Amino acid sequence: AIQLTQSPSSLSASVGDRVTITCRASQGISSALAWYQQKPGKAPKLLIYDASSLESGVPSRFSGSGSGTDFTLTISSLQPEDFATYYCQQFNNYPGFGGGTKVEIK
Amino acid sequence: QVQLQESGPGLVKPSQTLSLTCTVSGGSISSGSYYWSWIRQPAGKGLEWIGRIYTSGSTNYNPSLKSRVTISVDTSKNQFSLKLSSVTAADTAVYYCAIRELGNYYFDYWGQGTLVTVSS
Numbered sequence: 730a731i732q733l734t735q736s737p738s739s740l741s742a743s744v745g746d747r748v749t750i751t752c753r754a755s756q757g758i759s760s761a762l763a764w765y766q767q768k769p770g771k772a773p774k775l776l777i778y779d780a781s782s783l784e785s786g787v788p789s790r791f792s793g794s795g796s797g798t799d800f801t802l803t804i805s806s807l808q809p810e811d812f813a814t815y816y817c818q819q820f821n822n823y824p825g826f827g828g829g830t831k832v833e834i835k
Numbered sequence: 836q837v838q839l840q841e842s843g844p845g846l847v848k849p850s851q852t853l854s855l856t857c858t859v860s861g862g863s864i865s866s867g868s869y870y871w872s873w874i875r876q877p878a879g880k881g882l883e884w885i886g887r888i889y890t891s892g893s894t895n896y897n898p899s900l901k902s903r904v905t906i907s908v909d910t911s912k913n914q915f916s917l918k919l920s921s922v923t924a925a926d927t928a929v930y931y932c933a934i935r936e937l938g939n940y941y942f943d944y945w946g947q948g949t950l951v952t953v954s955s
Contacts, residue, residue: 772945823884823896
């Protein structure tokens with residue numbers, strides 16, 4: 730099974746900061762990677778699919794890049810509502826998720 | 836827009852079978868457009884895909900849980916269900932139902948989740 734490793738596992742940032750989260754796959758997965766945002770007590774919400782395609786309704790400050798084994802999620806200017814945990818997800822025989830990155834207020 | 840709602844007991848005894856149902860609204864489970872999945876999340880931990888079913892009844896399960904999982908669909912009630920047998924405290928988690936569109940690998944819609952605690 731393909732493993733997804735996210736880094737960092739947590740980070741502290743301030744409103745307005747540029748934030749980058751990395752997801753590394755144990756094998757190449759082309760561009761078949763999605764990113765989700767999860768707030769406490771809520772279900773995950775799809776942000777990005779196909780590594781860089783923005784889901785409808787998601788603010789443009791979110792962007793994704795990468796292919797093969799290395800992917801990034803970038804928040805260009807962190808907003809108060811962006812403090813949450815972010816997960817990457819791939820599909821190889823069955824869906825698998827990264828361990829998550831918690832974005833906290835500095 | 837499709838909406839999903841999980842339901843079922845919030846407390847299950849060890850060694851018993853966990854049973855949950857996901858009710859679909861705003862769309863037909865018979866449409867053939869989606870895979871209907873279960874995903875769980877232990878408190879403070881990450882997400883684990885449990886398995887999925889298609890309208891035809893075909894299933895696919897996470898190999899780590901396959902021996903204990905059964906997912907079924909009831910098209911007459913527009914519902915799909917999860918049964919997880921021989922539960923232990925390690926199965927305590929929030930359980931989500933979620934769907935992904937045919938041809939996609941990512942999950943478009945999620946239920947709100949339901950907490951199931953395994954305890955005597």
